Amino acid sequence: MFQYVPNKLTIEALDLCLTVRIATPWNITAQEMAAPYTATAKQNPGRRAWLVEFRHPLRLDANNKPGRKTRKGLGTTDPVRAQELTRQLSKLLENETLWSIGAREEAAKLFDPEVIDIFYGEIEPRTTDARAIRDRLLPLPEARAGYAKVVLVGVPGAGKTTLIRQLLGADPKSEAFPSTSPNRTTMYPSEFVLRPGQFEAVVTFMTEHETRFEVEESVSAAISEAADQDAKRVARAFLEKSDLRFRLDCILGDLEIAQDEPDPYADDAPDSEHGVVGAEVREVASHDRQRNAEFVRACVERIFSIQQKYAQPVEAEFGSLDTLALTDRIAALDLIEEQATASDEFVALVSDILDELRGKFEPLQAVGRLDKTTTGWPRAWVMKCKPEERKALLGSLRYFSGISYRWWGELLTPLVNGIRVQGPFKPRWTDEEPRLVLMDAEGLGHKANPSVDLPEHTVAALHEADVILLVDSAKTGMTHGAAGKALESIANAGCTRKLAVAFTHMDLASSPEFKGQQLLDHVFLGMRNIVDNELAKNVSPDATRFLLSRLEHHTFFLGNIHKADAKGAARELNRLLSHLTAAQPAVRRPVAFPRYSEAHLMLVIQEAARDFRAQWHGLLGMAQDPSFKPRAWQIIKALTRRYAENWGEDFELRPTANLRTALETAVSRLLEAPIEWAGEASPEQKRDAIERLKSIVTAKLPELTRKRLRERPQSAWRDAWTPRGIGSTKTRNIRIEGIFERWVPIPNARSDKTDIEFLNEIEEIVRAALKDFEDEVAGQAISALDTDAIRAA
Numbered sequence: 001m002f003q004y005v006p007n008k009l010t011i012e013a014l015d016l017c018l019t020v021r022i023a024t025p026w027n028i029t030a031q032e033m034a035a036p037y038t039a040t041a042k043q044n045p046g047r048r049a050w051l052v053e054f055r056h057p058l059r060l061d062a063n064n065k066p067g068r069k070t071r072k073g074l075g076t077t078d079p080v081r082a083q084e085l086t087r088q089l090s091k092l093l094e095n096e097t098l099w100s101i102g103a104r105e106e107a108a109k110l111f112d113p114e115v116i117d118i119f120y121g122e123i124e125p126r127t128t129d130a131r132a133i134r135d136r137l138l139p140l141p142e143a144r145a146g147y148a149k150v151v152l153v154g155v156p157g158a159g160k161t162t163l164i165r166q167l168l169g170a171d172p173k174s175e176a177f178p179s180t181s182p183n184r185t186t187m188y189p190s191e192f193v194l195r196p197g198q199f200e201a202v203v204t205f206m207t208e209h210e211t212r213f214e215v216e217e218s219v220s221a222a223i224s225e226a227a228d229q230d231a232k233r234v235a236r237a238f239l240e241k242s243d244l245r246f247r248l249d250c251i252l253g254d255l256e257i258a259q260d261e262p263d264p265y266a267d268d269a270p271d272s273e274h275g276v277v278g279a280e281v282r283e284v285a286s287h288d289r290q291r292n293a294e295f296v297r298a299c300v301e302r303i304f305s306i307q308q309k310y311a312q313p314v315e316a317e318f319g320s321l322d323t324l325a326l327t328d329r330i331a332a333l334d335l336i337e338e339q340a341t342a343s344d345e346f347v348a349l350v351s352d353i354l355d356e357l358r359g360k361f362e363p364l365q366a367v368g369r370l371d372k373t374t375t376g377w378p379r380a381w382v383m384k385c386k387p388e389e390r391k392a393l394l395g396s397l398r399y400f401s402g403i404s405y406r407w408w409g410e411l412l413t414p415l416v417n418g419i420r421v422q423g424p425f426k427p428r429w430t431d432e433e434p435r436l437v438l439m440d441a442e443g444l445g446h447k448a449n450p451s452v453d454l455p456e457h458t459v460a461a462l463h464e465a466d467v468i469l470l471v472d473s474a475k476t477g478m479t480h481g482a483a484g485k486a487l488e489s490i491a492n493a494g495c496t497r498k499l500a501v502a503f504t505h506m507d508l509a510s511s512p513e514f515k516g517q518q519l520l521d522h523v524f525l526g527m528r529n530i531v532d533n534e535l536a537k538n539v540s541p542d543a544t545r546f547l548l549s550r551l552e553h554h555t556f557f558l559g560n561i562h563k564a565d566a567k568g569a570a571r572e573l574n575r576l577l578s579h580l581t582a583a584q585p586a587v588r589r590p591v592a593f594p595r596y597s598e599a600h601l602m603l604v605i606q607e608a609a610r611d612f613r614a615q616w617h618g619l620l621g622m623a624q625d626p627s628f629k630p631r632a633w634q635i636i637k638a639l640t641r642r643y644a645e646n647w648g649e650d651f652e653l654r655p656t657a658n659l660r661t662a663l664e665t666a667v668s669r670l671l672e673a674p675i676e677w678a679g680e681a682s683p684e685q686k687r688d689a690i691e692r693l694k695s696i697v698t699a700k701l702p703e704l705t706r707k708r709l710r711e712r713p714q715s716a717w718r719d720a721w722t723p724r725g726i727g728s729t730k731t732r733n734i735r736i737e738g739i740f741e742r743w744v745p746i747p748n749a750r751s752d753k754t755d756i757e758f759l760n761e762i763e764e765i766v767r768a769a770l771k772d773f774e775d776e777v778a779g780q781a782i783s784a785l786d787t788d789a790i791r792a793a
C-alpha cells in the first residue's frame with residue numbers, strides 16, 4: 001500500500017513510491033489493461049451526434065501505459081451508421097499489425113475514411129500544416145507578379161494591426177477589422193493580400209485533436225483550482241487559460257450574464273450593425289446568453305464533482321488538503337488531478353465541451369463554405385464575394401477574429417489558427433492601388449516572460465519576408481525587452497537589409513519639450529541607444545553600424561493611425577507605402593569569401609551551450625540566476641507533456657527556441673569575425689557576404705534544434721512527464737536536466753563522442769554554407785572570365 005512520507009523523500013524512495021502507487025485501487029486494474037481493445041458507440045446526454053469511445057493502443061495514459069481512453073465524434077446522427085463505424089473500429093483495434101502510422105494505407109483499404117481518421121489522427125506527427133491548407137485554398141501571389149511580402153513584428157499593443165487597417169483602408173468604426181485593442185489581441189498568423197478582383201477569405205482551424213488537448217488542459221487546471229470551493233475561480237481557470245490564448249469564454253460565453261459589463265476590448269466592436277451575407281449578425285440574444293451561462297455553470301458543477309470524487313481517497317490517505325504543508329499539498333493536488341483526468345467523468349465532460357464547440361460552427365453553414373474532416377470537424381472556412389459585398393465579408397470574419405465581450409458565446413477566435421484575406425483593399429490616403437502581402441502575427445514576448453525568444457514561425461517569416469517592419473509605440477520607444485531581442489535576432493539572422501521600423505502613437509509622444517523634428521530625433525535617439533547598448537555588445541560593432549545606417553533612412557513616424565483619417569500622418573504613411581511596394585529584393589553577386597577559424601567555432605558553440613544550460617538551471621531552480629527565475633512546477637510539467645506528446649511551441653517555455661537563439665548568437669558572432677578574405681571586396685561587399693552567410697546558416701538552425709530537443713529525446717520527455725506525487729517535481733527537473741546534458745553538451749577537453757557529434761552537426765551546417773558561397777564566388781569569377789574572353793574574341 002502507498003506509504004505517506006512527509007517531505008524530504010530521496011529520489012530512489014520516490015521512484016519506489018511511484019511504482020507502488022501505480023497499483024492503488026483508483027488506477028487502471030491489471031484486468032482492465034489486459035482486456036482486448038474494443039470500441040463502443042455513445043451519445044453525450046442531450047446531443048444527437050454519435051461518438052465512439054475506446055482505449056487507443058498507441059497512446060499512453062497518465063501512467064505511461066498504452067491505452068489512453070479516447071472519445072471522438074463519428075460525424076453522424078444516424079444510429080445505424082454509428083454502429084457500423086464502431087464495429088469497423090473494433091475490427092481495426094483487434095488487428096495489431098495495423099497499429100502503426102505506416103499501416104495507414106493498408107487500413108484505408110479495409111475501413112471507411114472516418115475510422116481511419118479517428119484511429120490514425122491520434123498518432124499522426126503534428127505539423128503546422130494550417131499554412132499549407134491556406135496556401136492550397138488561396139495561394140499567395142508570387143513576387144514575380146510584383147507583390148512584396150511585408151512581415152510585421154513587434155510587441156503586443158505596438159499598433160501592428162492598426163497599421164494594417166490603415167493599409168487595407170478598413171474603417172475603424174464601421175468595419176473594425178482586423179481586431180485591435182490595447183491588450184494582447186492578435187493570436188495567430190493573419191495574411192492580407194491587396195490585390196484587384198474579388199474578395200476571398202480562408203480561415204483555418206485547430207484540429208479536433210489539438211482542441212481536445214486545449215480543453216483537457218483547461219478542465220484539468222479548473223480541477224486543480226476546485227479544492228478551494230470558489231466557483232468563480234474555478235470558472236476563470238476553466239474559461240481563461242493563463243496565457244489568454246485559448247479562451248473558452250469567447251466561444252462558450254461567461255458564467256454570469258452581465259448585460260452592462262464595460263467592454264474591456266472596445267476597439268473591435270463597430271458602431272453600426274453589421275451583417276453576414278444572407279444573414280444578420282447581432283449581439284448575442286439574451287436567451288442564447290442564458291443558455292450559454294447554463295452550460296458553463298453545468299461544466300463548473302461537473303468539475304467540482306470530479307474533484308470531490310478523486311480528492312476523497314487522496315485525502316483519506318494524506319489527510320485533509322487544508323491541513324497539508326505546501327509541498328505535500330502540491331503533491332496531493334497532483335495526484336488528484338492525475339486520477340481525475342484519467343476518469344470516465346473527465347473524458348465525458350471534455351467530449352461534451354467538444355460537442356458544444358462543434359455546434360458553434362453551425363451558423364456558418366449558411367455563409368461561405370465549411371471544409372470538414374470525414375468525422376465533421378471543421379478544417380477551414382472559405383468565402384468569395386464581389387467587391388461591393390466587402391462589408392458583409394468583413395462582418396463575417398469578425399466571428400473568427402473578434403474578441404469583443406458583446407459576442408462572447410458566438411466567437412470562434414480561439415479555435416482559429418490562421419486567416420488569409422485577399423481583395424481590392426486600398427488605403428484612403430492614396431490614389432494608388434498597391435500590390436502587397438501583409439503578414440501580421442502574435443505580439444512578441446509572453447505575458448509571463450516578456451523577453452522570450454522568438455518562436456520558430458516568426459524566424460521562418462523573417463527569412464521569407466521582403467520587408468521586415470518592426471512596429472513599436474513611440475510612447476515606449478523600444479524599451480520593451482522583446483523589441484530589442486527582435487532587433488538582435490534580425491541582425492543575427494542576416495536580415496538587416498530587409499529591416500524598416502515604424503513608430504506608432506506619435507500623437508501621444510509629443511510634449512512641450514519635444515515637438516516636430518525634435519520629437520522625431522528624440523524617438524530615434526531612444527532606439528539608437530538601445531541598438532548601441534544591446535547589439536554592439538551581443539552581435540558586433542560593425543553589424544550595429546550597418547543596422548543604424550539602414551534605420552536612418554527607413555524609420556517611419558506615425559500617429560493617429562487608429563482614426564479613419566489618420567490626421568497628420570498621410571505624408572509619412574505614403575512614404576512608408578512607397579518603401580513597401582518598392583521592396584523587391586536586390587540581387588547581389590558575391591565577389592569574395594571570408595575564412596574562419598575552427599577554434600573560434602568551437603569556442604562560440606561552447607559559449608552557446610553554456611548559456612543555454614545556465615538559463616535552464618535557473619528556470620528549473622537548480623541554480624540561482626536573476627534573469628531566469630524558477631518556474632512553477634505546473635508550468636514545467638505542462639512543458640514536459642507538450643514535448644512528450646509533440647504539441648506545438650505556443651507555450652511560455654520553449655527550450656528549442658532558447659537553444660536556437662543561443663546558437664544563432666554563436667554563429668553570428670563567428671561569421672562576424674573572419675580571419676581573412678579570399679578575393680578583393682569593398683566594405684559593403686564584405687557586409688553583404690556576412691549577411692548572406694548568416695541568413696543561410698541561421699535558416700538551418702530550427703531543424704537542428706527541433707531534432708535535438710524534441711524529436712530524438714521524445715521518450716525521455718515522456719519519462720520526465722510521468723512522475724506524480726511527492727518529490728515528483730524534483731525527479732522531473734532532474735530528468736529534464738538529463739535531456740539537456742545529453743543533447744546540449746558543453747564541449748570541453750574531456751568531451752566524448754556525443755559532445756563531438758553536437759559540434760560536428762553545427763560545423764557541418766557552417767561548412768556547407770561556406771562551400772556553397774565559395775562555389776558561387778568561383779562561378780562569378782569564371783563567368784567574368786568568359787565575358788572577357790567573348791569580348792576579346
Ligand SMILES: Nc1nc2c(ncn2[C@@H]2O[C@H](COP(=O)(O)OP(=O)(O)OP(=O)(O)O)[C@@H](O)[C@H]2O)c(=O)[nH]1
Binds near residue numbers: 184187441559561
Ligand atoms: N493614439 C494612438 N493609438 C494608437 C495608434 N496606433 C495604435 N493605437 C492603439 O493602440 C492599441 C494597440 O494596437 P494594435 O494594433 O491592436 O496592436 P498590435 O501591435 O496589433 O498588438 P497585438 O495584436 O496584441 O500584438 C489599439 O488600442 C490602437 O487603437 C496611434 O498611432 N495613436
Ligand SMILES: [Mg+2]
Binds near residue numbers: 180440
Ligand atoms: Mg494585432
